[in-house]
Each structure stands twice: as structure tokens, then as C-alpha cells.
Amino acid sequence: MLLSKSCVYGLRASLFLASNQNSEYVSIKELSKQLDISFHFLTKILQQLTAVDLLKSLKGPNGGVRLSKPGDEITLLDVVVAIDGDDLFQECVLGLPGCGREKPCPLHNIWAATRGDIREMLETNNLLDMAKKGKEGNLRITAKGDFEWV
Amino acid sequence: MLLSKSCVYGLRASLFLASNQNSEYVSIKELSKQLDISFHFLTKILQQLTAVDLLKSLKGPNGGVRLSKPGDEITLLDVVVAIDGDDLFQECVLGLPGCGREKPCPLHNIWAATRGDIREMLETNNLLDMAKKGKEGNLRITAKGDFEWV
DNA sequence: AATATTTAAGACAAGTATGTCTTAAATATA
DNA sequence: TATATTTAAGACATACTTGTCTTAAATATT
Numbered sequence: 621m622l623l624s625k626s627c628v629y630g631l632r633a634s635l636f637l638a639s640n641q642n643s644e645y646v647s648i649k650e651l652s653k654q655l656d657i658s659f660h661f662l663t664k665i666l667q668q669l670t671a672v673d674l675l676k677s678l679k680g681p682n683g684g685v686r687l688s689k690p691g692d693e694i695t696l697l698d699v700v701v702a703i704d705g706d707d708l709f710q711e712c713v714l715g716l717p718g719c720g721r722e723k724p725c726p727l728h729n730i731w732a733a734t735r736g737d738i739r740e741m742l743e744t745n746n747l748l749d750m751a752k753k754g755k756e757g758n759l760r761i762t763a764k765g766d767f768e769w770v
Numbered sequence: 771m772l773l774s775k776s777c778v779y780g781l782r783a784s785l786f787l788a789s790n791q792n793s794e795y796v797s798i799k800e801l802s803k804q805l806d807i808s809f810h811f812l813t814k815i816l817q818q819l820t821a822v823d824l825l826k827s828l829k830g831p832n833g834g835v836r837l838s839k840p841g842d843e844i845t846l847l848d849v850v851v852a853i854d855g856d857d858l859f860q861e862c863v864l865g866l867p868g869c870g871r872e873k874p875c876p877l878h879n880i881w882a883a884t885r886g887d888i889r890e891m892l893e894t895n896n897l898l899d900m901a902k903k904g905k906e907g908n909l910r911i912t913a914k915g916d917f918e919w920v
Numbered sequence: 921a922a923t924a925t926t927t928a929a930g931a932c933a934a935g936t937a938t939g940t941c942t943t944a945a946a947t948a949t950a
Numbered sequence: 951t952a953t954a955t956t957t958a959a960g961a962c963a964t965a966c967t968t969g970t971c972t973t974a975a976a977t978a979t980t
């Protein structure tokens with residue numbers, strides 16, 4: 621699996637928030653219901669995004685979470701790294717410590733290129749574009765068939 | 771993590787065996803020692819490769835495992851799919867069941883391209899080439915500093 | 921045939937990721 | 951100020967991956 625489940629859930633929630641252009645707070649309860657993700661688990665994941673200032677949170681009535689900046693200023697990579705870390709883009713594909721240009725493994729070169737492709741894919745796409753694409757095309761970001769963008 | 775640890779161990783062992791051009795049986799004990807991988811764990815992993823006929827095994831004295839065909843006829847993808855399955859190349863990056871051209875998620879197109887890159891990378895490189903590269907360049911396929919190709 | 925060696929198979933243990941539940945802290949609203 | 955609502959934090963449970971150990975089956979060698 622490329623991304624952990626936590627990461628996938630974080631991405632889906634972030635896309636949902638990005639579709640909310642006016643940046644109103646959305647409660648995690650609402651998010652968890654729309655996205656069909658366990659409330660408490662999602663809460664913990666979004667806390668990680670709040671911790672690195674990708675999200676802002678507000679406690680109390682009408683509280684919730686929202687993107688901390690416009691959706692086109694947050695890349696998919698930002699979310700992925702916040703949750704899964706940058707191991708995927710740093711580590712050797714054979715798991716060898718210290719694998720790099722000076723002390724490579726046999727797969728280093730080919731993997732470095734592919735790793736770069738993955739990174740670039742995530743870095744050149746932002747939350748707003750993806751949310752727009754989803755909203756306009758009426759595409760799902762959850763397994764449920766009855767998902768609706770806000 | 772792109773590949774599971776089992777998969778990485780399987781790849782490393784396969785590369786080691788591929789460097790053994792003459793296709794002699796190598797005991798798993800020897801492999802586990804050279805590659806610094808738990809003997810019993812490696813045994814189980816290699817059984818998976820034997821099960822899909824990528825390896826041949828022989829019990830008893832002077833027994834062990836060897837590639838079932840020339841190293842240039844086994845791609846990295848063969849080994850990866852045998853151990854981790856083809857989920858990585860089939861599944862939606864957001865984990866949505868049924869995500870595909872007809873019923874895509876917003877990330878489907880960009881992910882499908884990247885997924886293809888990964889697959890191509892693994893498919894166009896075979897064990898022999900990688901083993902040769904490692905042997906000729908005196909590159910490691912284990913964390914140990916004193917690793918030696920046979 | 922007997923023995924030593926080696927893979928096969930499966931039970932079991934440890935570690936990590938995922939998911940649930942309870943309590944605390946903050947805040948809008950009345 | 952009191953109350954209801956909501957995120958924060960952490961304990962706990964479950965599932966899966968990784969790793970260990972024991973016994974069985976096969977086979978080369980003597």
C-alpha cells in the first residue's frame with residue numbers, strides 16, 4: 621500500500637474541506653458521517669494536520685476544522701507528508717540505511733527516478749484543483765454511492 | 771512504505787540467487803546469514819516464491835533454493851507481485867472500491883499514470899541485470915557493511 | 921537402512937497500524 | 951454564569967505484519 625489508511629482518510633477529509641471554498645468550520649462529526657470514517661479515528665488524524673498548521677480547529681458549538689489557507693496553496697504532498705512522513709521519498713526501496721548516491725543499492729537509480737515521479741505527482745496537484753475536479757465531475761471520495769459534495 | 775518487509779527480503783534473496791549464474795542450490799541458512807535476515811522468516815517468504823515457481827527448492831544435504839529460470843527472465847515485478855500481490859497496481863490511491871475509468875475518484879487519472887510508472891520500473895528490470903549491477907559495482911543488498919557477492 | 925541435513929508447515933509471540941471509548945478542555949450561545 | 955457542543959488527549963481493544971520456535975517431511979550420503 622502506497623499510503624497508510626490514516627493518510628487516505630486525511631486526504632479525503634482535506635479534499636472535502638477544500639470544496640468548501642468559503643472556509644467555514646465543518647465539524648468532524650459531519651465529516652466522519654459524510655466520508656464514512658470512524659469519528660474518533662478521524663479526529664486523531666485531523667489533529668495531526670492541525671498540529672502542522674494545515675488545518676485550523678475551533679472547539680465549541682459551530683466549531684470544527686477548516687483549511688488554514690486556500691486550497692490551492694496546499695498540495696497533496698503536504699497532507700501525505702504530514703501524516704505518513706517523508707519516508708516514502710527518502711528511504712531506499714530495499715530498506716537499506718544510508719542508501720544514496722555515494723553508497724547506493726543496485727536498485728537505487730531506478731527507484732530514485734520513480735520515487736521522484738510519485739513525489740512530483742503529489743506536489744503538482746493541490747487540494748482545490750482535485751476538489752473542483754471531484755465536485756464538477758460528481759466523483760466520489762468515499763466508498764458510499766450516495767456521497768454528495770457540499 | 772511501497773513494499774512490505776517480506777517483499778524486500780524476498781527481493782534481496784532473489785538478487786543474491788541471481789548473482790549465482792550457475793544455478794546451484796543455496797541453503798536458506800546461508801542466505802539468511804549473508805543477508806542478515808531471520809532464517810525462519812526468510813524460509814516462509816521464499817516458500818511463497820517457490821509456490822509460484824519463481825524458485826525451485828531441494829530438501830536434504832546440499833539442498834536449498836535457486837531460481838527456477840535464468841535471472842534475466844524474472845522481473846522485479848514478478849517477485850513483488852508474488853509476495854505483495856498486485857494491489858499496488860490495481861487499487862485506488864484513496865482506497866475506493868470500484869474506482870476505475872468509469873467510476874473514478876478525483877485522483878484516479880494522476881494516480882493511474884504514476885502507478886503505471888512504478889509498474890513499468892519493476893517490469894523492465896530483471897533480477898540478473900540488477901544482480902550484475904550490484905556485483906560489478908560492489909554494491910550492498912543488505913544493511914551490513916561487509917556484504918560480499920558470491 | 922541409518923543418519924544428518926535441509927525445506928515445509930504451523931503454532932505462537934511481539935510489534936505496529938487501525939479502531940473504539942472515556943474524560944478533559946475550550947467556546948459559542950442563551 | 952450555566953449549558954450544550956465540539957476538539958484534544960489518552961487509555962484501551964482489535965487486526966495485521968513481522969519475527970521466533972518446534973515438529974514433520976524429504977533426501978543425499980554413508
